[in-house]
Amino acid sequence: MTKIFKQLARHWAVCLVVFALLFVQAYCDLSLPDYTSKIVDTGIQQGGIESPLPDTVRQSTLDALSLLMREEDAAAFQNAYTADGDVLRLRTDLTADERTALEEAVTTPDIVLYLAATQAANTPAGQTGMGMTGLADLQASGADRNPDTETETAAPTAEDLDTVCGQFAAMSQMPGFSRDAVQQQLTSAIGQLDDTVVENLKSQALLLVGLEYEAQGIAHAVQMHYLYKVGGQMLALTLLMVAVSIAVGFLASRVSAAIGRDLRRETFSAVIHFSNAEIENFSTASLITRTTNDIQQVQFVCVMLLRMVAYAPILGIGGVLHVVGSRSGLSWIVVLDVAALLLLILFLMSVAMPKFKIMQTLVDRLNLVSREILTGIMPVRAFSREAFEEARFDKANKDLMGTQLFTNRAMVAMMPFMTLIMNGTSLLIVWFGGKAMDNGTMQVGEMIAFITYTMQIVMSFLMLAMVAVMLPRAGVAADRIDEVIRTKATIHDPDEADAKAAKEHKNWQGVVEFHDVSFRFPGADSDALEHISFTAKPGETTAIIGSTGCGKSTLLNLIPRFYDVTGGSVTVDGIDVRQMPQAQLHDLLGYVPQKGVLFSGTIDSNLKFGGDHITDAAVKKAAAIAQAAEFIDAKPEGYASPIAQGGSNVSGGQKQRLSIARAIAKDPKIYLFDDSFSALDYKTDVALRRALKAQTDNATVIIVAQRISTVLHANQILVLDEGRLVGKGTHAQLMASCPEYQEIARSQLSQKELDLGILNTEKEGV
Template sequence: MLNIFRHLFRHWATILAVVALLLVQASCDLALPGYTSDIVDVGIQQGGVDSALPDTVCVGTLEALEALMRPEDAALAEQWYGAPDETGLRTLAPDAEAARAELEQAFTLPDVLLYQAAAALAADRQGVESALPEAQDLDAAVAAIGRTLGSKEQVSFTSGTFTTDDPGAAGLSSQASSQAIQLVRLEYEAQGVAGDVQMRYLLATGGGMLLIALLMAAAAISVGFLAARVSAAIGRDLRRQVFGKVIHFSNTETDRFSTASLITRTTNDIQQVQMTAVMLLRIVIYAPILGIGGIIRVSRTDTSLSWIIVLAVVLLMVLVFVLMQVALPKFKIMQKLVDRLNLVSREILTGIMPIRAFSREQFEEQRFDAANRDLMRTQLFTNRTMTFMMPAMTLIMNGVSLLIIWFGGHAMVDGGMQVGDLIAFITYTMQIVMSFLMLTAISIMLPRAGVAADRIEEVLRTEPVIEDPAPARQADGLDRKQWQGVVRFDHVDFRFPGADTNVLEDITFTAKPGQTTAIIGSTGCGKSTLLNLIPRFYDVSGGSITLDGVDLRAMPQETLRAQLGYVPQKGVLFSGTIASNLKFGGDAIPDAAMEQAAAIAQAAEFIAAKPDGYESPIAQGGTNVSGGQKQRLSIARAIAKNPRVYLFDDSFSALDYKTDAALRRALAEKTGDATVIIVAQRISTVLHADQILVLDEGRIVGRGRHAELLAHCPEYREIAKSQLSERDLAMAETSTKGGDV
């Protein structure tokens, strides 16, 4: 997981912007339940009245309220309410906001007492023990209080009594604030503006709720946009880094990881990291913000239900811990099984022709099915483990909802909670639980992504065995050196990494410009391995190889390979055109050099026969040309580069004898001043070489020209006899002695 965060932190500026937007989104999300509570409690239950201080009040009602106030509170009320208008209403001064808190405190107790008086009159009017007052009951209560002004007369109601000079005698119940607000609502009903007040409040609160929802949507969209950009950039950078690293791997590193695994790491693993990066930015950061914010909001509510949230969080954490302990090891196995499936698929697809030729389709299907089933079983285990999470989460959420409704309902009956508060508490609780649910959902991806990130990091941390020398260790004058092409092997030993024995031992020879050095020997004797040491596909285990006296390890690989024209044993072409393949050695290769190279490689004839000539398309891997054509194009590609050293790794094996002879004759004219090193299986290819090296079990057992080796090297003579008749051997020996080279 640390590797994923390390890649994310490279985009710290964008992440800071994402965090800021998530804070905005979470703030909006957490504000919405409060608006819902206000709409239910204030907008619906209280008729849009949210204060014990009326904005407009009848003269009689104000006088009744002032009669129930202390003298200083009554004076304050007179100060901030204007003169009566033509309808007998007094309006709160526009600049009274500064004194609103003081005014509300002054009005609350009188509002409660007047409301209780109206309720008592409503009960008397209806002949019941208690009843909700109406506007007419308020008018009657105001009139009753008005009759007592300036006297000590006791005002009696069926449901209760109080005196005007002792306003505190009635006391305040736990619902005092609600009763004060209900008094203001009755006053608005008496004025005939209650519906307007309620609608105005609902529109204002609903409009604020809509604006917050739009702001939350804008923040969420912006987060999604930035998260997508960051994740795409991470995927791009990782692919670039992995490919840049792999392209410089030697055969040692490639063999260590395997081609199939490197492909999986470059595609599937990076895709896992990329998807997880989006989830981290959109969910993993947002969920804690939402959860902590929800806990803070819940702690501010006047309820005794916080223990339910603690219980839910503990249960969720236990559930996540158990699931991760069970599933995490399987995620590590899963990525290895994906590698295995890719390896089998790649082998089958690349070897489809031999499979068909040997009627092995059923066997390969079974092999693929075995790899596929292993992956399926592991995926089923992890998926089944994780699918248990959702029902468990749902059970916890529903259980929490039931607990809140049960205990919240009792709190409402006791008068300690309102309907809106209960709705807000449930909503906040669900937000907290949902934040844990989101974290748990992403935890399904995190272990697998963590494994994928580690596999990617393993590639990035791997240093190639073959590297360019440090500037201080490079040979002097490489940039000004005029290369001749003298290749010298000096007591070279080589063994493959991890092997116990050498593949090549004590190899010493010199290949000079203007000469052809041929290497021949039985299969597996190390011919191709020897040739691969020159371009540093492998480095020697002992001894040294020099080019014009400069150790290959003391020059940059690019400098070395710029002097080499390499033709591999298996011709490799790239998707594009014939021209793009022949100019693969550099865009600076002119068309004339390309056409000359094609002519030397005996490829000009079949190229000219194509409708588009050199612009004819080449499929991936050169599958739309024959083996011989592919080999000739590979040879032409090396010739077009005009190197100082030509390396042919059994590159004439797919050519017929006539084409082989014509090609070598034309090649001799082209490479007159260059060094040519040929690995060959056929005697006919090396007959006219200036120097023939005979390898046997990694050692040079013969050295010389064809006739000399026939006379003095039993291994060479054995190879020659296996390929040539006695007559051919005699003719070859005669032509060689005659100097026909």
């Protein structure tokens, strides 16, 4: 997992922007339930009234409320309003502290006035108004108003409020009226009430404001204004959240795509610089899987890390803080919920995680079997092995399927348990929230917000659980990619000081010398080549022949440094190839592999593969020498004819001739032919070698061959047997002195052909 975070650290600036945007998104997401609660509780239940301090008030109501305040509070209350037509409007220049002080001062008078209006609404006509019976009796009756015991009463109207205001105005004119006595009665009455009743009575302060607005005829307008204001804020937050979410998705996708691009680039760069030794440590199927499937896994998880893993803790912690700060008494439900989710995730991860480490190996195995069967489809059909290969593929397929089923079932099992926890949590909240509402300690909107926050907490854990299922597999994939990237090529360019002689050398001749060369494959118990020494000179052809597996191709591969010698040295013009930059060394070589390899494109692009300096004239000349011009010219598009991947749309002989032409077009100092004439018929072989000899008069030619006819006229023939040089000389010399060469020659040619070949080589002075 640390390797994935290291990849993300490369794009730290964008990641910081993403985190900042996620905090904005979380703020919007966590604010929306509060706005929902406001709309339900304040906008609908309270008529859009937020404060016990009315924004507009009539003079009669203002005077009635002032009578129930201390003298200094009443003065501040009166001064807080200015005339605006028929009503008084609250000043807009009040500070927050002044407004808070006024709200505290007016709350109790609001309650008293509303209770009086309610009692007036429920007093039979003709009886004495409640306001005239004395303030202490009014407060005593207010103390008896308990939501659990009170009978159904009629709601007061604006007329009832006007009646009570008139009664309070008349009461203030009675002899012996004292503001201090009113305050003592209020303090005594409220002191007899418990906190729950006081909290319930505070809501009636807002009802008095609503009654006042109704008397002014603006109650509906106030409610709609509040709903539009809060609804607009919700809409703005939602649009902001959508915009931020889109921006996060865009940035996360760009970062993950860049990580995938960089990983593919680094992996390919590492692989393309591998020597054969490193290539053999990783199978082709495994390298393909690592470059495609594994990088896709890492790329996908990087998106999830930025979009979900980073967002889930912010959302979850924010939800917990909102729930704990709600003072609803239901926080224990969230604690129980989180504990159940953690236990579920830990259990599923402990069961599923080991399987993810196995899955990637099984994907490798499936790719290996698939590639092997598809590459060898012709032999499979020729030997009627279809049923066997189908069974082999089916086993690899079923092994992978079984592991995937196990992990998928673990993921699927998580969802119903998550759903059970979510629904159980909702049930607990509704049950205990209903009791809280019945006791007056919670409102409907608060319960809706509490459920929403709890669901957000559950969803954050669900997001973490989903990503936690993907992380182990991505972690394994990242390790496999890192293994390729961190594998250092054993063959690399020399230091500047060591390469100085090679860089200063100008007139290359192409003299190749092997000085007591030995070579052992990595991990092998014995040498593949032992004490090989020879010199290949310009203008001469050096041929290497021997039995299958004797090390011919291995010897040739030491020159371009596909492998490095383990003993002795290989030099070009006296400079050790290990002291030459690889690009400089390869510029001197024209290499034709044993198996002709063509690349998708055209014939022209393949023949110019050696560099941009190759001209059209050089391409046509090379094709003529390689005996390829005839079949190229026969094609309708000529040199622009397309070549399919791997050269699958040309024959084996044509592919080999194009490979030879590609090396000739480069006009190198040294030609390396690794059994490159095996697919040619005898006539074409003779014509090609005759034309090639004229082209390579000033170049060094080294040929690995199986056929005696190919090496018959070589200036020097090296005979290998089990990695040792057992013969060196011309055909005639070897026929006279080397039993191993004689055995190979007699197995391929008749005595007459051998005698004729010796005679011809003697005449040519070879």
